[in-house]
Amino acid sequence: MLRDDITSAIRRALMQELAAAGYGRLSIEAVARRAGVSKTAIYRRWSSKLELVLEVVSATAGRKLPTLDTGSLRGDLELLFGVVVHALGHPLAAQIIPDLLAEAARNPQIDETLQQVLRAQQQEIGGRLVDRAIRRGELPPETDPDLAVDLVAGPLYWRLAIARTPLTEEYLGSLVDAVVTALGASATVPRQHRPAPPAAPA
Numbered sequence: 001m002l003r004d005d006i007t008s009a010i011r012r013a014l015m016q017e018l019a020a021a022g023y024g025r026l027s028i029e030a031v032a033r034r035a036g037v038s039k040t041a042i043y044r045r046w047s048s049k050l051e052l053v054l055e056v057v058s059a060t061a062g063r064k065l066p067t068l069d070t071g072s073l074r075g076d077l078e079l080l081f082g083v084v085v086h087a088l089g090h091p092l093a094a095q096i097i098p099d100l101l102a103e104a105a106r107n108p109q110i111d112e113t114l115q116q117v118l119r120a121q122q123q124e125i126g127g128r129l130v131d132r133a134i135r136r137g138e139l140p141p142e143t144d145p146d147l148a149v150d151l152v153a154g155p156l157y158w159r160l161a162i163a164r165t166p167l168t169e170e171y172l173g174s175l176v177d178a179v180v181t182a183l184g185a186s187a188t189v190p191r192q193h194r195p196a197p198p199a200a201p202a
Helices: 003-021 028-035 039-043 049-061 073-088 091-104 108-135 145-162 169-186
Strands: none
Touching: 003 028, 003 039, 003 049, 003 091, 028 039, 028 049, 049 108, 073 091, 073 108, 073 145, 073 169, 091 108, 091 145, 108 145, 145 169
């Protein structure tokens, strides 16, 4: 097996083992066995289980999105929803993402890495999508890109990764309408005049 083929086999095996066992029970031995390589082949490339997971997960999660420029905000959102649904709906992702998010609460290095990847994705999704919509005159200049990311990713993550509820074309169409309406409405209310959240009960 060629060097590049070995590295690719290890990365595939890691994702499969993460989905099957979770980070807590993941072992280099299991990854090597699944990849059909020796433990030495893995340690030659990564010094530890943590380093292996961080590098492979960062590379996978940080892949560039396709160009989301259909000529309209609605079309961009429909395309983006299709990409996100495909990614989050993948059987490996459905197992790995919740497990890693739980592990991030206990492991600062995993938490920092995931935050870096998520921030980069926020800029990629929210910044570009909102900027184009503003330039086309579809959204006001003060539209918040972070809010756009929350409105797009939140419902999809909840349905796919938490509730495990199938997504229909009708639901996605309604969600596109809701996001377009919410972004336009939120941008018309100045930040300093927006009502504060209710105080927690004593």
